[in-house]
Amino acid sequence: MKLIEHYIMVEIRRLVAILVGFLIFIFASYSAQRYLTEAANGTLALEVVLDIVFYKVLIALEMLLPVGLYVSVGVALGQLYTDSEIVAITAVGGSPVRVYKAVMFLAIPLSIVVTIMSMYARPWAYTQIYQLEQQSQSELDISHLRAKKFNTNDSGRMILSEEINSDTNHLTDVLIYTSSGNKTNVYRAHSVDIIDPSPATPSVMLHSGTAYTLKHQGIDDSERIYRNLDLNLKPLTQSADDKRKAKSVVALLRSFEPADHAEVQWRESRGVNAFLMALLAIPLSRVKPRQGRFSTLLPLTVLFTVIFYGGNICRSLVASGYLSVNPGVWLVPILMLVGVIVLISRDFGLLQKLFR
Structure with missing residues (x-):
């Protein structure tokens, strides 16, 4: 690996570790506060709170890891532009390919990890959570009940x-x-x-x-x-949506329900989204010298919001039958891919050559 790619990767990796660690801490703290409140109210057994928080964090990693890489790419490259380091690299003959290669060296393995987690770790974690919640909320174990409190379940x-x-x-x-x-x-x-x-x-x-x-x-x-x-008494039963999240990919593929197809497409597209988001962050990271690396956060936030809500809307439309399963949830990654191709073509001067 060449020096330039290695230097860019080190900067991005450092920010990914810091940002993802911070996001995990915030998410785990929020989840712990929520479930500890339920335990204090007698809705949930106290001894299962830590287990549920762990599984919740595991599920959230399919989102936290791509977000961490996406923001880190934008901020790290923004700092290089602010310090005129990218200008120096270009001046000595470095092309935009070097930047894209450095990001891809990080994005490809991370997208593979996210895909595996989304396809297998996510449904497994949901299954564990539902079993713990059902056992804790359904059982009339005397240790789960609190005197002079409203002990409720779902x-x-x-x-x-x-x-x-x-x-x-x-x-x-x-x-x-x-x-x-x-x-x-x-x-x-x-x-x-x-x-x-x-x-x-x-x-x-x-x-x-x-x-x-x-x-x-x-x-x-x-x-x-x-x-x-x-x-x-009535036992606690899972909703159809809860059961769907805990289903295996094989079970979802065998189903004819549009909601099941939406769920499996959502899982399959997580890794692709992570890869494309990292590539989209490269052109968004460009700032003028001394403009400040954090000036890229606004366009990064706007684009992420569009991608996130666009994916959720497509999944809901497919599940309700208003949007065909082809392309279905893949509509957002397809649009992202088009955007990446256009931006890369601009960087490499291909569009100017085509329209001369």
Whole structure:
């Protein structure tokens, strides 16, 4: 590898390490704060928070790594332009090819890593998260419940208890709220024994209380006073979108659902997007001497916003059937490739030669 390429790569690598490390720290801190709040509210078991944060960071890397490289290329090359180093390289016979080669030496392996993570690590991490959340939120493990707090889960269940005895799985002065379909059930009990804490068939025995059934439509509400009531609670179920994110690529390819095709195209295009974004950052990094390397951040941000939201919009349109699966989510990478070709042609003077 020649000296110029090596010098440019060192500058970019240093910024990538700093920026990606900072982004991981910020994202992990935000995720930890969110899930610790849920644990404090009794929605999530405290012991699974760190595991979920780890899996969330692993999922986020498919976005953080490309963003880190994209911004680092723009800022590092912007600094070289500001210090007139690119001008000096050009003056001694260096061509734009040297800059593109240096960036490609970094972008190609990173795009391969991002593709592997998106295709395999991402669904695996989602599977682990959903299993932890389902186990924590569905199980009536006494250690997951907090006295005098609204213990809720994503299935629409809430349990409020004045006292909790972890030795006997016994709750005192309990209010249970469940909602499903077109009705809401509210149970008031003097005491409750947890019979089955399993995620699949959670059930409790209520003693001495009142059960209310409230219809969402009409006036057919009911009230029942009971001495003992065996109550089977609704288990936590994953939404279709959650299940899709955890599906393997093979399962998605076998499906005929447009949403599944959108998901697999999204995964397949992550590495290509990372590579093209790095190349697009090269022309955006050009600044005048002494203008400041961070002056490139505005155009870099605008372009990234267009790419990010454009990809999300295409995925939603494919999933809803409003956009054909061909090109589908690949529409954004195709437009990016066209932009890269035009910019490279301009750098190498090909357009001027073609239109002479």
